Amino acid sequence: MQATTSAESISRIRADVNRRKVLDQLFVMLGLLVMFSALLMLAVLFIDLVREGAPRLNLDFLGSFPSRKPERAGILSAWVGTSLIMLTTAAITMPIGVAAAIYLEEYAPKNWVTAIIEINVTNLAGVPSIIYGLLALGLFVYQFNLGQSILTAGLTLSLLILPIVIVATREALRAVPRPIREAAYALGATRWEVTAHHVLPYSMGGILTGMIIGLSRAIGETAPLITIGALSFIAFLPQSPFTAEFPFVSFTWLKDSYTAMPIQMFNWVSRPDPEFQVNAAAAGAILLGMTLLMNGIAIWLRYRFRKRINW
Amino acid sequence: MQTRLATPRPAIGTGRESAPAEHVTVKSRAEDLSFYYGSVQALKGLNIEMREKRVTALIGPSGCGKTTFLRCFNRMHDLTPGTRYEGRIMLYPDDFDLIAKHVDPIEVRMRIGMVFQKPNPFPKTIFENVAYGLRVRGLRSNARVEEEVEKALRRAAIWDEVKDRLDSSGLSLSGGQQQRLCIARALATNPEILLFDEPTSALDPIATARIEELIAELRDQVTVIIVTHNMQQAARVSDYTAFMYLGELIEFDVTSKLFTNPSKKATEDYITGRYG
Numbered sequence: 001m002q003a004t005t006s007a008e009s010i011s012r013i014r015a016d017v018n019r020r021k022v023l024d025q026l027f028v029m030l031g032l033l034v035m036f037s038a039l040l041m042l043a044v045l046f047i048d049l050v051r052e053g054a055p056r057l058n059l060d061f062l063g064s065f066p067s068r069k070p071e072r073a074g075i076l077s078a079w080v081g082t083s084l085i086m087l088t089t090a091a092i093t094m095p096i097g098v099a100a101a102i103y104l105e106e107y108a109p110k111n112w113v114t115a116i117i118e119i120n121v122t123n124l125a126g127v128p129s130i131i132y133g134l135l136a137l138g139l140f141v142y143q144f145n146l147g148q149s150i151l152t153a154g155l156t157l158s159l160l161i162l163p164i165v166i167v168a169t170r171e172a173l174r175a176v177p178r179p180i181r182e183a184a185y186a187l188g189a190t191r192w193e194v195t196a197h198h199v200l201p202y203s204m205g206g207i208l209t210g211m212i213i214g215l216s217r218a219i220g221e222t223a224p225l226i227t228i229g230a231l232s233f234i235a236f237l238p239q240s241p242f243t244a245e246f247p248f249v250s251f252t253w254l255k256d257s258y259t260a261m262p263i264q265m266f267n268w269v270s271r272p273d274p275e276f277q278v279n280a281a282a283a284g285a286i287l288l289g290m291t292l293l294m295n296g297i298a299i300w301l302r303y304r305f306r307k308r309i310n311w
Numbered sequence: 312m313q314t315r316l317a318t319p320r321p322a323i324g325t326g327r328e329s330a331p332a333e334h335v336t337v338k339s340r341a342e343d344l345s346f347y348y349g350s351v352q353a354l355k356g357l358n359i360e361m362r363e364k365r366v367t368a369l370i371g372p373s374g375c376g377k378t379t380f381l382r383c384f385n386r387m388h389d390l391t392p393g394t395r396y397e398g399r400i401m402l403y404p405d406d407f408d409l410i411a412k413h414v415d416p417i418e419v420r421m422r423i424g425m426v427f428q429k430p431n432p433f434p435k436t437i438f439e440n441v442a443y444g445l446r447v448r449g450l451r452s453n454a455r456v457e458e459e460v461e462k463a464l465r466r467a468a469i470w471d472e473v474k475d476r477l478d479s480s481g482l483s484l485s486g487g488q489q490q491r492l493c494i495a496r497a498l499a500t501n502p503e504i505l506l507f508d509e510p511t512s513a514l515d516p517i518a519t520a521r522i523e524e525l526i527a528e529l530r531d532q533v534t535v536i537i538v539t540h541n542m543q544q545a546a547r548v549s550d551y552t553a554f555m556y557l558g559e560l561i562e563f564d565v566t567s568k569l570f571t572n573p574s575k576k577a578t579e580d581y582i583t584g585r586y587g
Contacts, residue, residue, distance in 0.1 A: 109392070110392060177431075179427055179429060179431040180431055180433065180434075181390075182387065182390070182427065182431070183427065183431045183432075183433065183493070183496075184433070184443070185387070185390060185420065186385055186387065186420055186424065186425040186427075186497070187420065187424070187443060187444040187447055187496070187497070187500065188417055188420040188421040188444065188447050188448070188500070189417075189443075189447050190417055193447060197443070198433060202434060309434040309482075
């Protein structure tokens with residue numbers, strides 16, 4: 001408008017920029033404050049659990065069955081049970097969740113039926129977990145006669161995390177750019193070839209992340225397991241998945257009864273003897289550690305896959 | 312500008328194009344081709360012939376339908392719901408209507424290759440990028456695949472640059488190299504027609520020049536249809552040029568003729584930069 005290079009006008013511009021940047025910095029501080037208070041809360045919780053459970057945090061605790069005497073009680077059956085349930089849940093959820101997501105994202109025609117299915121999948125993620133427990137009790141335990149088994153627990157937790165896995169997988173599939181799909185189609189690939197050779201491998205990082213986030217939700221679930229009848233006192237292990245004779249693997253453990261980490265904790269917390277509170281805290285610290293470890297693996301996987309593929 | 316445009320590309324002066332109609336066979340012919348996105352008509356009754364082993368350029372202002380037309384040739388529109396073709400696109404010598412309802416788009420894409428606007432190599436190795444089309448076609452013998460990959464990379468003039476790193480990612484190449492890799496990928500399957508959709512619009516001038524050289528070399532081997540909104544590029548690389556406007560074919564002629572002596576007023580206005 002005018003010759004604005006005078007010293008006065010430059011200092012006016014600077015003053016103006018500085019004034020506006022104050023707001024910017026204010027937001028940075030607010031953001032850091034909020035983030036650190038969330039992290040601090042988690043850290044305090046974890047440290048508190050570790051401190052309270054410290055006397056019991058040793059290998060004996062991991063290697064002993066539950067007992068009526070608090071100082072001899074351990075979580076062997078609980079962590080083995082939790083591990084086997086997670087394995088079962090993962091084995092059921094991965095194929096179903098990924099297949100459902102692929103169908104919805106790559107194959108389903110865009111009409112009102114698909115729209116309703118999509119809305120429902122998203123809504124299912126918000127259904128209280130005890131509802132899944134009731135459903136599983138009626139369906140798996142009584143209708144299908146699967147009993148109070150590891151298989152029932154795996155199926156129940158699968159139902160619970162399927163919506164999470166489907167939504168996460170769809171997002172990962174959607175992140176594969178359209179030009180990449182077009183390149184494969186233009187070479188004469190069928191829809192299945194485009195999906196299997198390109199879309200799926202390129203989105204594997206996101207899919208595995210979603211899977212692990214789903215599992216770390218499932219690992220802490222207590223209510224549905226209580227509903228379907230997890231036992232809280234088990235002094236034996238499920239049958240080993242490995243056998244001495246051919247074919248060296250066995251699936252009889254799927255039909256065994258079980259207990260799980262959160263169930264064991266719940267049981268100890270509800271006991272009057274304060275000694276058991278120490279056990280509960282120690283088990284809680286280990287459960288939290290398992291969850292953090294799984295999330296850590298998810299972050300690492302995402303990093304690995306992102307490094308290899310940057311569009 | 313105008314004088315540069317008016318200078319015919321050297322290849323036109325080689326004599327091969329002096330009497331194109333006699334020697335050149337027709338590879339493909341669009342007959343009354345219309346195309347709809349839902350209720351919007353994007354192409355309005357096009358009639359045009361693509362000559363075999365010649366380069367045909369499609370030019371015209373943005374939104375004139377040139378890319379839409381190009382993507383009819385390999386049925387790319389079938390990936391978008393709610394699109395509809397009318398008319399025919401015949402492929403010769405076997406009198407095959409590409410857009411007939413009963414024709415599987417995959418069969419069409421097995422015969423007609425495409426290079427896109429932005430280089431889009433797969434996040435796989437250079438070798439696997441080129442080999443992919445062969446693998447889709449069921450070629451299993453590793454020796455044959457290797458042989459074909461090398462041939463395609465040589466034809467795309469990128470062999471010397473990548474022969475020592477066929478196992479590194481296609482994404483590790485520069486933009487211009489990526490585009491030549493994509494050309495090699497399309498060439499590996501020996502397409503009858505190769506479609507280029509503004510292949511240099513994302514590249515710098517040097518990479519652009521290399522791609523143009525490459526297209527000029529390909530002329531003897533494959534029928535090329537290229538969309539470009541760079542008129543100098545059309546003048547440099549093509550034997551024939553079609554000028555499109557608002558979904559219609561305004562003029563189609565030998566490139567040198569169209570750029571020096573257009574018969575339609577709209578063509579002249581466009582190539583002299585009066586609109587577009």
